[in-house]
Amino acid sequence: MLLHVPNVLSKVQVQSIRQAMAEDNQWVSGKKTAGGQAQLIKDNLQINTSSELYQELSTFVQQHIQSSLLVQSFALPKDILPPMFNRYENSGHYGNHVDNAVHFYAEKNKSVRTDVSMTVFLSEPDEYEGGELIIEDTYGAHEVKLDAGDAIVYPATSLHRVEPVTQGARIAAFTWLQSMVKDDWQRAMLFNLDMTIIQLRQKLGDCEETVQLTSHYHNLIRQWAEL
Incomplete structure (x- = not known):
């Protein structure tokens, strides 16, 4: 990407x-x-x-x-x-x-x-x-x-x-x-997810769904990141 x-x-x-x-x-x-x-x-x-x-x-x-x-x-x-x-x-x-x-x-x-x-x-x-x-x-x-x-x-x-x-x-x-995330595909997926969360927050604010997606995003980073 x-x-x-x-x-x-x-x-x-x-x-x-x-x-x-x-x-x-x-x-x-x-x-x-x-x-x-x-x-x-x-x-x-x-x-x-x-x-x-x-x-x-x-x-x-x-x-x-x-x-x-x-x-x-x-x-x-x-x-x-x-x-x-x-x-x-x-x-x-x-x-x-x-x-x-x-x-x-x-x-x-x-x-x-x-x-x-x-x-x-x-x-x-x-x-x-x-x-x-x-x-x-x-x-x-x-x-x-x-x-x-x-x-x-x-x-x-x-x-x-x-x-x-x-x-x-x-x-x-x-x-x-x-x-922090070595794999190209994983980085691309995280980037697309982050951009989607930003767009949804602009439209809906911090509703339950956007908070859940944000939690999912950070849990994926915890899973994949090398620190």
Whole structure:
């Protein structure tokens, strides 16, 4: 299941991030963070993760991801890795791949299982040509190209790619989340149930039926969550 999350960052916040990137040029080859297989299909730039700029921007974006109620409901995050930043231009692309199953979270000195992938777009769609994020699942291939500040969240088990950028530059933040609920299908069911409860409460208030559904939702989390 894929989820479009609008306005993770406001337009003003996106502009501030872009201005900081322009004033402090810290772009390095994305191949430096790629494994042997990925290096053959990855052609982009990434913000140097050792720079002060990266630390500042990553913390800022991570805080806004954590505060998104839709992300919380969809991913049920246990850990959110510090976001990284990439730039595609001059036919830059990233071929079909599946993200690494585990990343090391240095700040917490622990390994994090990557259950959910997330991309926050920092370029408007009309700023570049190509650069679509293509995500494949059992229902086919989904083409994603969102407004700046919006995010796409999807299972990290998905095969995906970034099409070549033939004009302009595509800039984005990306990260991974470990969920309290490991199974994609269980997370999707919990998300749909949560959204249904919210809609029913708006129509009916906290009646007996909505309270029962809410209880059912939380009991399922107790059953499935890994803490």
